[in-house]
Amino acid sequence: MDDINGPQSASASAPPELLRLAAPTAPAARADAVRNRAKILDAAERLFAEHGVGAVSMDAVAAAAGVGKGTLFRRFGDKAGLAVAVLDARESVLQQQILSGEPPLGPGAPPGERLRAFLAAYARFLDTHLDLIRVSETASPGARYRIGAYRFWHRHVAILLHDARPELDADYLAHALLAPLAADLRAALTGEYPAARASAGLDRLVTALLRATP
Amino acid sequence: MDDINGPQSASASAPPELLRLAAPTAPAARADAVRNRAKILDAAERLFAEHGVGAVSMDAVAAAAGVGKGTLFRRFGDKAGLAVAVLDARESVLQQQILSGEPPLGPGAPPGERLRAFLAAYARFLDTHLDLIRVSETASPGARYRIGAYRFWHRHVAILLHDARPELDADYLAHALLAPLAADLRAALTGEYPAARASAGLDRLVTALLRATP
DNA sequence: ATGGCAAGTGGACTGTAGTCCGTATCAATC
DNA sequence: GATTGATACGGACTACAGTCCACTTGCCAT
Numbered sequence: 243m244d245d246i247n248g249p250q251s252a253s254a255s256a257p258p259e260l261l262r263l264a265a266p267t268a269p270a271a272r273a274d275a276v277r278n279r280a281k282i283l284d285a286a287e288r289l290f291a292e293h294g295v296g297a298v299s300m301d302a303v304a305a306a307a308g309v310g311k312g313t314l315f316r317r318f319g320d321k322a323g324l325a326v327a328v329l330d331a332r333e334s335v336l337q338q339q340i341l342s343g344e345p346p347l348g349p350g351a352p353p354g355e356r357l358r359a360f361l362a363a364y365a366r367f368l369d370t371h372l373d374l375i376r377v378s379e380t381a382s383p384g385a386r387y388r389i390g391a392y393r394f395w396h397r398h399v400a401i402l403l404h405d406a407r408p409e410l411d412a413d414y415l416a417h418a419l420l421a422p423l424a425a426d427l428r429a430a431l432t433g434e435y436p437a438a439r440a441s442a443g444l445d446r447l448v449t450a451l452l453r454a455t456p
Numbered sequence: 457m458d459d460i461n462g463p464q465s466a467s468a469s470a471p472p473e474l475l476r477l478a479a480p481t482a483p484a485a486r487a488d489a490v491r492n493r494a495k496i497l498d499a500a501e502r503l504f505a506e507h508g509v510g511a512v513s514m515d516a517v518a519a520a521a522g523v524g525k526g527t528l529f530r531r532f533g534d535k536a537g538l539a540v541a542v543l544d545a546r547e548s549v550l551q552q553q554i555l556s557g558e559p560p561l562g563p564g565a566p567p568g569e570r571l572r573a574f575l576a577a578y579a580r581f582l583d584t585h586l587d588l589i590r591v592s593e594t595a596s597p598g599a600r601y602r603i604g605a606y607r608f609w610h611r612h613v614a615i616l617l618h619d620a621r622p623e624l625d626a627d628y629l630a631h632a633l634l635a636p637l638a639a640d641l642r643a644a645l646t647g648e649y650p651a652a653r654a655s656a657g658l659d660r661l662v663t664a665l666l667r668a669t670p
Numbered sequence: 671a672t673g674g675c676a677a678g679t680g681g682a683c684t685g686t687a688g689t690c691c692g693t694a695t696c697a698a699t700c
Numbered sequence: 701g702a703t704t705g706a707t708a709c710g711g712a713c714t715a716c717a718g719t720c721c722a723c724t725t726g727c728c729a730t
Contacts, residue, residue, distance in 0.1 A: 272726060275678060299716060310680025315718060317678095380597050381717095383590065387644035414657035417645065421635035430601035431631065443628035447665060454664040486696060489708060513686060524710025529688060531708095595687095 279317055282307040286328050295325065295373045322381035325374050326389055333391055336367055340398060353405035354452045358445055360398060361419065365441045368428055376425035386424065395420060406452055419448060493531055496521040500542050509539065509587045536595035539588050540603055547605055550581055554612060567619035568666045572659055574612060575633065579655045582642055590639035600638065609634060620666055633662060 285307035289298045300321060304314045318324040345351035346359040368375055379386035386392055400416035421427075422444055431440055499521035503512045514535060518528045532538040559565035560573040582589055593600035600606055610630050617633075618626035635641075636658055645654055 272677060274725065278679085300718080301716070304680090311682095311718085312680050312720080313678075314680095320718070376597065380594065383594050384640060384644050387641065410660065411653065411657045414645075414649070414654055415661060417641060418636040418657060418661055421638060421641055422632040424635060424638065424641075426598060427601065427631060427635055427638075430598050431628075435628070439625065440628055443625045443632060446624065446668070447629060447632055447661070450664045450668040451661060454660070454667075486707060488695065492709080514688085515686070518710090525688085525712095526690080526710050527708075528710095534688075 275317075278307070278309050278313055282309060282314055282317065282324075283327060286324055290328065290374065295377045300324075320382055322378050322385040322389075325378035325381065326391070329371060329374055329378060329391075332367075332371060336363060337391075337394060339363070353402040357399065357402040357406065357452070358448055360395075360402070361423070361444055361448060362441055364395065364423060365428075365437065365444065368423055368425060369437045372425060372429055372432070376429055379425045392420070403451075407454060410451070410454065415451065419444075419451075422447075489531075492521070492523050492527055496523060496528060496531065496538075497541060500538055504542065504588065509591050514538075534596055536592050536599040536603075539592035539595065540605070543585060543588055543592060543605075546581075546585060550577060551605075551608060553577070567616040571613065571616040571620065571666070572662055574609075574616070575637070575658055575662060576655060578609065578637060579642075579651070579658065582637055582639060583651045586639060586643055586646070590643055593639045606634070617665075621668060624665070624668065629665065633658075633665075636661075 282303065286298075286303050289303060289306055300314060301311060303324070304311045307314070314324070318327055339347050340360065342348055346355045347363055349356075351359070378389065396416050399419055400412045403410060403415055403419075404412035422440075428437075428440070496517065500512075500517050503517060503520055514528060515525060517538070518525045521528070528538070532541055553561050554574065556562055560569045561577055563570075565573070592603065613633055614626045614630035617624060617629055636654075642651075642654070
């Protein structure tokens, strides 16, 4: 992911539906814009690491980056957009593994196995970057479902689920399976019980669904 | 629900665990406080109905109620708390049906059936009050999981699931089953497909779980 | 090289959530 | 019905997200 509707990373041999989501064409870019974008991301990453994502205001990011607030918002839309951009590099790694990595995460394993592997991998990813993902999902209502990355994960889950169980409503159920991985819920459960328990529970749920008799 | 930690409504013959969540003891109340609380709820309900929940600011509510902002926030904490209070009466009806209404929603039916009935009923409730519930859940991060009502629903689902399938991790899975009923997701899916499709998909998911072989 | 202009910039401005604290009101006691 | 301590009130105040627009900068065509 990148700017408001900039490029999105990733590319390899994989279902064309996913690729369409993963690599739109770049529009053009002015030198100062590129420079400022880098300055902003640097500053944001540094401040987030130092004070925690929640405690950093957009003003602070703009000041630390040495740019005006207008520039910051023009490039990233809102705080969720900035968080998404900071996350991007890390997200791409996972997307890459899905598109062209080793099974069971990458192509090759049976769809049910790939699905379970994905949910487990995403849960790990989520736990690692919980604060950042949470901001990217909750900074504005509905943000989660507008993000390119969510659409990527959703499409991936829907395709796998459809392959494994064609009689199910894969499109809706993909949303339902991703719902327990909303950062806000995961954050609320942290402290209540360990991440492993949540991951095991979710695996149980998807396993039950995969076994479903029509 | 009521004030920041005021009484919560409901009471009848039902599992004591649920009752504890549904009716704490009232602390005491000063006359002007009661009066102002009513004025605020009246004004809020009116403004919400007239302009839509999202378009009404807390200042506007305070002004329309003829009270100061401080009073408003003191009583309800934040916008989510106000939304919760406005919802309360409607929520109590559903809670009442669960605690002492007719089966399959109320006691009497087998737990699996009660669970499916509850999820369907809650989905209907959600669709009816989507905007208000959405504000109550998303006005501040994690709000959904702190609300008394969420804890009530969670407890109910966990108990039923445990009764139906004791070998499962009912506590976590209750969160997982409620996750697709987050107002934010439901709102994002509105327009993508009709509510009935989402409800059917969720029923499919819980059915699969209830059939799960240990 | 330079003139024109689309794209980008920055910071003042607006609207809102939420806090703070001096003042007013209530109700219990004498 | 006066005293008094606790509770609640209200609006000025702060901090932050996000918008707007007069100005600047980089790039292309000439």
